[in-house]
Amino acid sequence: MMQIGLHPSIHAFKPDEWDALNPSRYPGLLHGFLSSLEDSKSVGEGTGWQPLYASMKRGNDLIGAIVCYLxxxxxGEYVFDWAWADAYHRNGINYYPKCITAVPFTPATGPRILLKDGEDYLKITEQLIKALKNELAERVSSWHILFPDERSFQLLSSEGSWLERSGVQFHWFNDGFETFDEHLATFNSKRRKEVRRERRRVSDQGIVFERLSGYELNDQAIDTLFRCYQTTYRLRGNLGYLNRTFFEYAIDRIPDAIRVAFAIHQGKRIAMSFCLRDTKNFYGRYWGALYDVDCLHFETCFHQWIEDAIEQGIERFDPGAQGEHKIARGFRPVKTRSLHWVKHSEFELAIRKFLISESNHVDRYFEICDGHTPFKALNEQISL
Incomplete structure (x- = not known):
């Protein structure tokens, strides 16, 4: 017999049973990642993120789950709905609380429903969505599923009553490269020279790099990592969503899902880029530098991870939201999607009309970006 449960904490589940639903080890849904967020109080009371986990069990066997936040x-969402909230407010209606299914502070496409292999995926999805909507109907204005991968999108949207929204990010794809030079060989001559010049500007200043897994990060490395992380956010007038305790917990609990690139000058670490990974993908998350160095951001956040991805056979590198400057460095525009359930019928209609118009603009923007990639024509021959 199947039982559906709603839980306020990831600690309602054992790590092994939870992660068994995530064989690709998508980092944002690993038990160790979610528990690090909760235990460090990066989410929870007073943060604007209140966890809610929906689960389905057959007896004692966990067969499906959806992660939500009130x-x-x-x-920290990266699918912007501030204008929707403002419209609700101007009409005297509460937009908050709302519910989202997403990875906190992480605009990375991935699974948004976890399912045990061999089960009736559609049936489990329908029952979990029904249970959540019944729970949420009197508590929230809306439910938003952000950055679902293709499988999650198809399963979740099949239930109906969702509005679809699209966006654009820039990802790098490994076309079977064995070296960074092979990657550059796909560029036209001008862009190829620019990337090489950019990398030389960093190396000519005596800066070298080390790339470490979570297993290799000691307290000193975590100190530098966190100082760099806070430095970036200080420029925006705050200290960031995450605290040092989160990084300590995550590095201890999911070391295989973490990689950090450090820039080193005269024996001292002066910058870092923090990356999450699963079996096929890198997800660039945070960067920071203690000193302002020309082109250091591009080298630390882009070129180092492309080089590392090639060495490790990683298929895709998702460096995060926005950034048209990524195009010239080998990143291609990709469409992202989200699903939205809006309870208020009149606002649902207004948002539906808005999304049709917005989608046309997104399509045009995608076409413009796709026309500015640095890749050479198929018939261009070059020698390295």
Whole structure:
């Protein structure tokens, strides 16, 4: 007999039973990642992110789950709905709390429903969505599923009553490269020279790099990592969503899902880029530098991870939201999607009309970006 449960904490589940639903080890849904967020108080009371986990069990066997958060604001989501919230407010209606299914502070496409292999995926999905909507109907204005991968999108949207929204990011794809030079060989001559010049500007200043897994990060490395992380956010007038305790817990609990690139000058680490990974993908998350160095951001956040991805046979590198400057460095525009259930019928209609118009603009933007990639024509021959 199947039983559906709703839980306020990831600690309702054993790590092994939870992660068995995530064989690709998508980092944002690993038990160790979610528990690090909760235990460091990066999510929970007072943060604007209140966890809610929906689960389905057959007896004692966990066969499906959806991670949700009840939100009291729209910070840290990267699918922007501030205008929707403002419209609700102007009409005297509460937009918050709302519910989202997403990885906190992480605009990375991935699974948004976890399912045990061999089960009736559609049936489990329908029952979990029904249970959540019944729970949420009197508590929230809306439910938003952000950055679902193709499988999750198809399963979740099949239930109906969802509005679809699209966006654009820039990802790098490994076309079977064995070296960084092979990657550059796909560029036209001008862009290829620019990337090489950019990398030389960093190396000519005596800066070298080390790339470490979570297993190799000691307290000193974590100190530098966190100082760099906070430095970036200080420029924006805050200290960031995450605290040092989160990084300590995550590095201890999911070391295989973490990689960090450090820039080193005269024996001292002066910058870092923090990356999550699963079996096929890199997800660039955070960067920071203690000193301002020309082109250091591009080298630390892009070229180092492309080089590392090639060495490790990683298929795709998702460096995060926005950034048209990524195009010239070998990243291609890709469409992202989200699903939205809006309870208020009149606002649902207004948002539906808005999304049709927005989708046309997104399509045009995608076409423009796709026309500015640095890749050479198929018939161009070059020698390295």
């Amino acid at each position: 939100k009291s604001d729209s910070y």
